[in-house]
Amino acid sequence: MSEGVYAAAAGMAAQQSQMDAIGNDIANVSTPGYHSERIGFEDLVYTAEQNGAPAGAGAATVDLGRTSAEGSLEQTGDPLSVAIDGPGYLQVRQADGSIALTRDGQLAVDASGALVTQSGQRLVPPITLPKGADPSDLKIGADGAVTAGGKSIGKITLVDVTNAGGLLSAGDNLFTPTAASGAPAPAKDSTLEQGSIETSNVDLGTAMVDMITAQRGYQLASEAIKDQDQLLQIANQLVK
Amino acid sequence: MLTEQVRQDQLANDLANASTPGYKPDQSTQASFGDLLLQNSASGQDIGSLDLGVDIARTSPNLAEGAIDQTGEPLDVAIQGPGFFTVQTNDGTRYTRDGQFAVNAKGELTDSIGDPVLDAQGKTISIAGHTTDLKIGPDGAITAGGKTLGTIGLVSLTNPAKQGDNLFTGTPGKAPAGTTLEQGAIEGSGTNPASVMVDLITSMRSYESMQKVVNSMDETLQQGIQSGGAL
Numbered sequence: 001m002s003e004g005v006y007a008a009a010a011g012m013a014a015q016q017s018q019m020d021a022i023g024n025d026i027a028n029v030s031t032p033g034y035h036s037e038r039i040g041f042e043d044l045v046y047t048a049e050q051n052g053a054p055a056g057a058g059a060a061t062v063d064l065g066r067t068s069a070e071g072s073l074e075q076t077g078d079p080l081s082v083a084i085d086g087p088g089y090l091q092v093r094q095a096d097g098s099i100a101l102t103r104d105g106q107l108a109v110d111a112s113g114a115l116v117t118q119s120g121q122r123l124v125p126p127i128t129l130p131k132g133a134d135p136s137d138l139k140i141g142a143d144g145a146v147t148a149g150g151k152s153i154g155k156i157t158l159v160d161v162t163n164a165g166g167l168l169s170a171g172d173n174l175f176t177p178t179a180a181s182g183a184p185a186p187a188k189d190s191t192l193e194q195g196s197i198e199t200s201n202v203d204l205g206t207a208m209v210d211m212i213t214a215q216r217g218y219q220l221a222s223e224a225i226k227d228q229d230q231l232l233q234i235a236n237q238l239v240k
Numbered sequence: 241m242l243t244e245q246v247r248q249d250q251l252a253n254d255l256a257n258a259s260t261p262g263y264k265p266d267q268s269t270q271a272s273f274g275d276l277l278l279q280n281s282a283s284g285q286d287i288g289s290l291d292l293g294v295d296i297a298r299t300s301p302n303l304a305e306g307a308i309d310q311t312g313e314p315l316d317v318a319i320q321g322p323g324f325f326t327v328q329t330n331d332g333t334r335y336t337r338d339g340q341f342a343v344n345a346k347g348e349l350t351d352s353i354g355d356p357v358l359d360a361q362g363k364t365i366s367i368a369g370h371t372t373d374l375k376i377g378p379d380g381a382i383t384a385g386g387k388t389l390g391t392i393g394l395v396s397l398t399n400p401a402k403q404g405d406n407l408f409t410g411t412p413g414k415a416p417a418g419t420t421l422e423q424g425a426i427e428g429s430g431t432n433p434a435s436v437m438v439d440l441i442t443s444m445r446s447y448e449s450m451q452k453v454v455n456s457m458d459e460t461l462q463q464g465i466q467s468g469g470a471l
Contacts, residue, residue, distance in 0.1 A: 002245075004252030011256020018259065038313065040340040040352040041260040041429075043253070045404035049246045053268060053296040054402065056253035059260050062352045064342050067313055068372055087372050162368055163343040180354075182345040188369065217258045220433050224252035227440050231248055234444075234451050235241070 003047070003055050005228045010058025011221035014041060017061045018214045025202045026211075033084075033103030033173055034200040035066035036207070038165070065165025071201040073193060079138045080107045080115075083196040088158040088187030089175070092121035099124060101159065101184060104173035105197055109135050115146075115156075119172040127154035140194040156192060159184035241454070244447040246296055251440050254431045261309075262319075262337030262406055263429040264301035265436070301402055306428040314374045315341040315349075318427045321419030323394040324408060327355040328364065335397050338406035339426050343367060349382070349392075353405055358393050360415065365390035378420035394419060 021037040028034040044057035073083045082105035084090070089101035102117060110116045113129040129135065133148040140146050144156035161167060166180030177184055250266040257263040308318045317339035319325070324335035327350075340352045347368025349357045356364040367374060370384035377383070380392035397410040 002249070004249035007249065007253040007256045011253075011258070014256070015259065038340075040338070041257070041263075042338070042352060042406045043257050043260050043263055043402065043404055046402055049249065053246050053250075053299045054266070055246060055249040056257070056266075056402070056404070058253060058256040064340060064352055068315075069312060070372075162347045163345050165342045166345060180345055182347075213259065216433075220255045220258050220436075221252075223437065224255040224440065227444055228248060228252060230444060231245065231447055234448050238451055238454055 002228055002232060003049070003057070005225055007044075007056055007058035008221045008224035008228065010044060010060060011224075012218055014059040014061045015214045015218040015221065019211065019218070021061075022207050022211045022214065026204065026207050029200050029202045029204060029207075031104070031173065031200050032106055032197040033071070034202065035068070035071075035103070036200075036202045038064040038067050040064045063165075065163075065167065067201060068164070069201050071199040073196045074199050075196050077195055078106075079136050079140075079194060080109070081105055081195060081197045082107065082140055082156070083193045083198045084158060084190055085193055086187070086190030087164075088160040088190040089184070090117075091124040091157055091159045091184060092117055092174070093124050093126075094121055094170075094174070094176075098176065099184065100170055100174040100176050101161075101167065102173050102175065103198060105192075117173070119174075121174070123156060125154065125157060127156065129153065140192055142191040142193070144192050158187040158190050158192070160187035160190070161185070241447055241450040243296055244443050244450065247443045248440065248447070250299070251436055251443065254436050255433070258429050258431045258433060260338075260406065260429050261340055261426045262306065263431060264303055264337075264400075264402065265431050266299050266402075267302040268296050268299045301400055301408075302430060303400070304430055306430040308422065308425045309428050310425050312424050313340075314372060314376075314423065315343070316424055316426045317341060317376055317392065318422045318425040319394070319419060320422055321416060322396060323416040323419040324397050324400075324412075325351070326358040326362070326393050326395055326412070327351050327407070328358055329355045329407065333358070333362070333412075334403070334407040335395065335400070335410060335412065336406050336408060337427055339421075349390075351406070355407075359390050360393035362393070363390075365392065376421060376423040378422070380421050392421065394421075 018039050021039050025036040040062040046054040046056050049055045092100050094100050106118050107115050114122050115127045116122050127146050137149045146154050162182035166178050167175035168178050170176050254265040342350050344350045347366050349365045349367050367389050373384050375383045382389045394415045395412040396416045400408045400410040
């Protein structure tokens with residue numbers, strides 16, 4: 001009796017998490033290297049009610065990682081910004097020593113001369129500018145080779161994982177590899193472009209349409225709850 | 241009333257799954273219970289039959305195709321026409337129309353919850369190292385850079401039954417003729433919000449009228465008892 005109330009409530013919760021994901025996407029419409037979230041829906045278990053008639057327990061969302069479409073490349077003219085053309089990530093080391101991946105190529109130089117991300121993580125393998133070198137003399141080749149004033153100082157390594165959907169979002173545009181994603185391995189066929197950044201791949205138009213769809217889905221599920229409530233009210237009137 | 245309650249629960253589930261890809265709404269048929277033959281207990285003479293109401297005879301998913309939504313994701317695949325994908329779950333082979341695929345750590349093509357998708361021979365399909373350059377043809381052939389990596393298998397299904405996680409059980413048959421796949425799209429939910437809302441209201445009103453029947457039966461019995469006591 002009234003499993004429908006819970007099925008509808010589960011449907012509302014699923015639409016709510018879809019809404020949260022879209023909200024996060026819209027908030028990151030200007031975040032370099034950001035890829036929108038890929039959310040899937042699935043139905044839940046079916047239990048036999050009267051005469052074996054199955055009644056479902058509603059819906060839930062599944063996290064499918066991020067969308068794969070690349071954002072457009074934007075010229076910045078900053079020698080320290082690199083855009084990744086093709087799949088793959090820059091590899092950086094977090095404060096706790098673990099490896100993290102990012103597609104945000106807005107690099108900077110820290111106090112010791114090492115190339116770091118906006119939030120201060122060093123590249124892996126580390127690339128350090130020689131003392132007195134001017135960051136504006138830095139040249140980064142399509143293959144990642146870095147030269148300062150004509151002298152080679154290292155190579156930016158691009159890596160990729162088997163299942164990008166298994167990466168864990170760590171904030172600060174960083175992702176950490178997990179058992180589900182597989183270990184990072186050198187990326188094939190991807191190149192770097194100096195002086196550009198990859199813009200967010202969030203398309204506001206699509207996000208708005210998805211938001212309206214989620215809102216209507218939420219509304220529909222709430223109608224089902226209202227209806228179930230009315231049903232119980234009718235049943236209650238059996239005893240006067 | 242119990243039958244309508246089940247119907248309401250199913251409709252609520254349909255609405256909850258208004259965004260679930262490849263979801264198929266439930267269709268229930270009602271049948272009347274067997275009639276009872278009333279007999280005069282003293283003489284044994286037949287009086288007539290008594291109807292015991294209705295019950296849900298069977299429920300089956302309505303397999304009408306949902307609308308195709310373009311997503312542009314290389315791992316989204318929509319089935320155009322009848323048929324199901326086959327996936328390998330921990331409980332054995334299951335079938336789905338949800339084409340929101342992903343890859344697992346081994347590089348195998350999986351469904352949205354990580355069950356490997358099978359080809360026509362029942363083998364898993366490895367697409368390791370390819371994501372953005374993946375092409376999936378109308379016949380299910382997966383190619384990357386001109387190399388064929390595998391072919392997504394399709395089967396027809398008799399007696400399909402939903403079991404959650406967008407999966408179906410049933411008896412598989414040959415691949416349905418004329419069915420094609422479309423990459424970068426998913427099949428939307430089969431729930432039609434307008435018709436479900438109408439069904440909800442209709443079902444609720446018949447629930448209400450059943451309640452009126454029960455109440456008037458109650459009154460009749462009450463009157464019977466009272467007049468019986470007055471004698």
